[in-house]
Amino acid sequence: MKIEFDIEKKDLKVLVNALEFAASRVSDENSFNTIQKVINEIKEDVKNGVAIFTRFRDELKKYTDGSPILETSNFRTQLGISAVFIKSDNGLIALMNYILKSFVLELKPNAKPDYIKKDKIDDTKTIKDLVNLICKNYESSN
Amino acid sequence: MKVLISLLLLSSFWFTPVFSQKWTLSHKRDTIRMSLNIGKSSDNTFTKGEGAEISGIFPKSDTVKKSWFTNSFTEIGLVSDSSRWGFGLVAEIHKNTLIEKEQDLRQYGFSISKILAKQDLITHASVYEIPISLSLKRSDDLIKEKRTFQIIGGVTFNRFTGPPILRTQTQFPKLSSGFGKIIGFSHNHNIGFAYLGADENVLLGQFDFEFNTYLFPWLSDKWINKTDLFKLQFIYKGRTPIFGETELDLNNYMSFQAGLNLAFDKKNSIELAYAWIQGADPLKGLDNQNYKTITAKIKITLK
Numbered sequence: 158m159k160i161e162f163d164i165e166k167k168d169l170k171v172l173v174n175a176l177e178f179a180a181s182r183v184s185d186e187n188s189f190n191t192i193q194k195v196i197n198e199i200k201e202d203v204k205n206g207v208a209i210f211t212r213f214r215d216e217l218k219k220y221t222d223g224s225p226i227l228e229t230s231n232f233r234t235q236l237g238i239s240a241v242f243i244k245s246d247n248g249l250i251a252l253m254n255y256i257l258k259s260f261v262l263e264l265k266p267n268a269k270p271d272y273i274k275k276d277k278i279d280d281t282k283t284i285k286d287l288v289n290l291i292c293k294n295y296e297s298s299n
Numbered sequence: 300m301k302v303l304i305s306l307l308l309l310s311s312f313w314f315t316p317v318f319s320q321k322w323t324l325s326h327k328r329d330t331i332r333m334s335l336n337i338g339k340s341s342d343n344t345f346t347k348g349e350g351a352e353i354s355g356i357f358p359k360s361d362t363v364k365k366s367w368f369t370n371s372f373t374e375i376g377l378v379s380d381s382s383r384w385g386f387g388l389v390a391e392i393h394k395n396t397l398i399e400k401e402q403d404l405r406q407y408g409f410s411i412s413k414i415l416a417k418q419d420l421i422t423h424a425s426v427y428e429i430p431i432s433l434s435l436k437r438s439d440d441l442i443k444e445k446r447t448f449q450i451i452g453g454v455t456f457n458r459f460t461g462p463p464i465l466r467t468q469t470q471f472p473k474l475s476s477g478f479g480k481i482i483g484f485s486h487n488h489n490i491g492f493a494y495l496g497a498d499e500n501v502l503l504g505q506f507d508f509e510f511n512t513y514l515f516p517w518l519s520d521k522w523i524n525k526t527d528l529f530k531l532q533f534i535y536k537g538r539t540p541i542f543g544e545t546e547l548d549l550n551n552y553m554s555f556q557a558g559l560n561l562a563f564d565k566k567n568s569i570e571l572a573y574a575w576i577q578g579a580d581p582l583k584g585l586d587n588q589n590y591k592t593i594t595a596k597i598k599i600t601l602k
Contacts, residue, residue: 222460224473224475234520235475237463239469251423
C-alpha cells in the first residue's frame with residue numbers, strides 16, 4: 158500500500174518526533190522496524206528535496222544573471238530568466254531532467270529515470286514547484 | 300528563380316549538418332508532436348510570436364458596407380522535440396477595408412523551421428538558440444489582382460545567459476529590483492530575406508525589431524501572475540531591395556501600440572490594443588499609409 162500526503166516543513170518535525178516517540182514506546186520488534194522504516198523514508202525525502210533544490214539552484218544560477226534564487230521565487234517573473242528558455246524543449250525542462258537523471262543515477266543505480274514532460278511546467282509558478290516536480294519524478298523512477 | 304532556389308537548397312544543406320553535428324547533443328529519444336498555431340503571420344518566428352489581429356464594423360445599413368481588418372494565419376504542423384525541426388501547412392489572410400488604400404491578401408503555403416542550439420556540455424540545457432525559418436507561399440492580392448510567389452527566410456539569436464538587456468524576450472531590469480517593479484522592457488528581432496516571384500522579381504533584405512515596455516509589472520504580477528498586463532509596443536520592419544525592381548511600396552513599417560494583455564494560460568493570450576501604424580508592407584499587400592485602429596490580438600498555440 159502506498160500513502161501520499163502533503164505536509165508543511167514546520168509540521169514535519171512534529172510528525173518525525175511523534176513517530177520517534179512511538180518507536181521508543183513499542184515493545185514489538187516488527188512494529189519498531191515498521192515505524193523506523195517510515196521515519197527513514199521521511200528523512201530521505203527531506204534530504205533529497207533539499208539536495209535537489211541546492212543542485213538546481215546552482216545550475217540555474219547562470220540563467221538568472223546572479224539573482225538570488227529562493228524556494229518562493231516566481232521563476233517566470235522575478236529571476237530574469239528568458240521566456241524563450243522556459244518554453245524551449247532544450248531549456249528549463251532539459252536542466253530539470255539533467256538534475257533528475259543525476260540523482261537517479263547516484264541514489265537509485267538500477268532505476269530508469271521517469272523524465273519530466275514539458276507541459277508539466279505550465280502549471281508551475283515557483284522554484285519550489287519545480288523542485289517538487291523533480292522530487293515527484295525521482296520517487297516514481299524505478 | 301531556379302538559381303535562387305538552388306542556392307537556398309545548397310545553403311540549407313551546407314549549414315544544417317555543420318551546426319547540428321557540432322552543437323546539438325541529444326540525450327533522449329526524439330518525439331514528434333502535432334501543433335496548431337494561430338497568430339499574425341507565418342513569415343518567421345518573430346511574426347509567428349505576435350497575436351492575430353482582428354477588428355470590424357458591421358453597420359445595420361444597406362448603403363454602408365461592412366468593414367473589417369485582420370492580419371492572421373493558421374498553421375497545422377509537426378514539430379520534433381529533440382532534433383527541433385518543424386514543418387507546417389499555412390493559410391493566411393491580411394485584409395483591411397477600414398483604410399484609404401485597402402488591402403486584401405490571401406496566402407497559402409508551407410513553412411520549415413529548425414532551431415540550432417549551443418548546449419551546456421554537462422546539463423545539455425541550451426546556452427543560446429538560433430531559430431531559423433523558411434516559408435514558401437502563394438500570395439493572391441485581390442485588390443491589385445496580382446499573384447506572387449514568396450520565399451521568406453529569417454533568423455533570430457536568442458541568448459539565455461549574461462545580462463538580461465542582451466537577451467531576447469527577457470524583462471529588464473529584473474522584477475526583483477526596485478526600478479523593475481515600476482517599469483520593465485524587453486526586445487525581440489529577426490533578420491532575413493524575402494523573394495517575390497511570379498508577377499514580381501525582387502529579393503529584399505529584411506530586419507524586424509520589437510521593443511516592449513511594461514508598466515507596473517509588479518502590480519500585473521500580483522494580479523495575473525504575468526508582468527505584461529499593461530503593455531506598450533513599438534515594432535519596426537525595415538527592408539531594402541538586394542536585386543531586382545518592384546513597383547510595390549517599400550517604405551519602412553512602424554507601429555506603436557498601447558494595450559491590455561490578458562492571458563488565457565501560459566501559451567495563449569488576448570490583447571486589446573490601440574495602434575498607430577505608418578508605412579508599407581509589400582509582403583502583405585499594404586501600401587504606404589498612416590492609420591490608427593483599435594484591435595484585438597489573439598495568440599493560440601496548441602501542441
